[in-house]
Amino acid sequence: MSEKHVTVLLADDHTMVREGLATMLAQHEDIQVVGQCGDGLKVVDEVARICPDVVVLDIMMPGLNGLDICRELTHKSKAIGVLILSMCEDEQFIAKALEYGASGYLLKESAAEQLIVAIHAVARGELFLGPGIPRSVLDYMTDVGDPYETLTTRERQVLQAVAEGKTNRQTADQLGLAVKTVDTHRMRLMRKLGIHDQTNLVKFAMRRGLVSLQ
Numbered sequence: 001m002s003e004k005h006v007t008v009l010l011a012d013d014h015t016m017v018r019e020g021l022a023t024m025l026a027q028h029e030d031i032q033v034v035g036q037c038g039d040g041l042k043v044v045d046e047v048a049r050i051c052p053d054v055v056v057l058d059i060m061m062p063g064l065n066g067l068d069i070c071r072e073l074t075h076k077s078k079a080i081g082v083l084i085l086s087m088c089e090d091e092q093f094i095a096k097a098l099e100y101g102a103s104g105y106l107l108k109e110s111a112a113e114q115l116i117v118a119i120h121a122v123a124r125g126e127l128f129l130g131p132g133i134p135r136s137v138l139d140y141m142t143d144v145g146d147p148y149e150t151l152t153t154r155e156r157q158v159l160q161a162v163a164e165g166k167t168n169r170q171t172a173d174q175l176g177l178a179v180k181t182v183d184t185h186r187m188r189l190m191r192k193l194g195i196h197d198q199t200n201l202v203k204f205a206m207r208r209g210l211v212s213l214q
Contacts, residue, residue: 006123009035009052011043011069012085013061021056021085024112031119040064041157041174044072047080053123056115057102059086059093062164063174065210067093067100068156074101081122085115093209094129094137104128147193148208155189158182162198163205 008031010018015038022033035050037043040061047055055073059066070082083104084097094105103122106114110130121128129135151159154175161171168186172179195201205211 006031006054006119007034007050007052008032008054008056008119009037009043009047009050010056011037011040011046011061011066012056012058013038013040014058017058021115024115025119028116031116038062040066040069040160043069044076047073048076052080054081054083054119056083056085056119059084059088059097059209060211064153064157064160067096067209068153068160070097070102071100072153081125083118083122083128088209089132090209091134091137094133098127098137104130105133106130107132150192151189155185155192158185159189159201159205160210162186163202163211 008025010021010033012018012021018036018038022036025031025033034052035046037046041063043055043057043061043064057066057069061069066084066086070084073080073082081104082102083106084102085106085108087108089107097105103125104118104127106118106128107130114130118128118130129137157175158171161174166174168179168182172182175182190196190201193201193204195204
């Protein structure tokens with residue numbers, strides 16, 4: 001990958017953050033922002049349509065969280081580099097992002113020039129860990145007994161919708177499914193997770209960082 005011209009898609013649910021990043025990146029002639037997305041459910045389709053070199057992705061996204069977006073993107077294509085740009089500095093989340101195929105992880109508190117360095121590194125296919133992120137995150141092993149890993153992408157979408165407080169009808173409309181199909185996915189994911197009520201399902205999603213208190 002040449003550093004002459006790197007195309008970037010920005011995925012963050014805060015419009016002001018995306019526009020600020022786009023303005024900052026526009027000052028660098030070797031980087032071109034070719035798309036923006038604030039809806040987690042639309043990121044994968046946008047990436048498929050635009051085919052950027054690098055996706056700069058936040059973890060906290062509505063519809064589908066950044067970790068699962070990363071997982072789906074890297075399963076579909078090894079040619080696209082994913083750079084996580086997040087406020088989350090929990091080492092387990094960072095490790096999970098890397099396990100899901102992210103090539104870089106940068107904290108939002110980092111200096112602007114670090115983002116430029118990170119984008120070029122990820123575009124070259126290199127691993128980039130920003131300042132404040134210990135290399136020890138690479139020592140974390142995947143928990144093969146984690147029931148969340150058994151969920152399909154659709155089940156993860158339904159889980160996040162439930163955690164966001166959406167009804168089955170709202171979830172069905174959002175995902176383009178029948179209400180009965182959503183209910184089936186919901187029952188299956190609860191069975192896989194060993195959770196039998198909505199309150200504990202929401203608590204599980206919050207512990208996993210799929211949704212926040214906000």
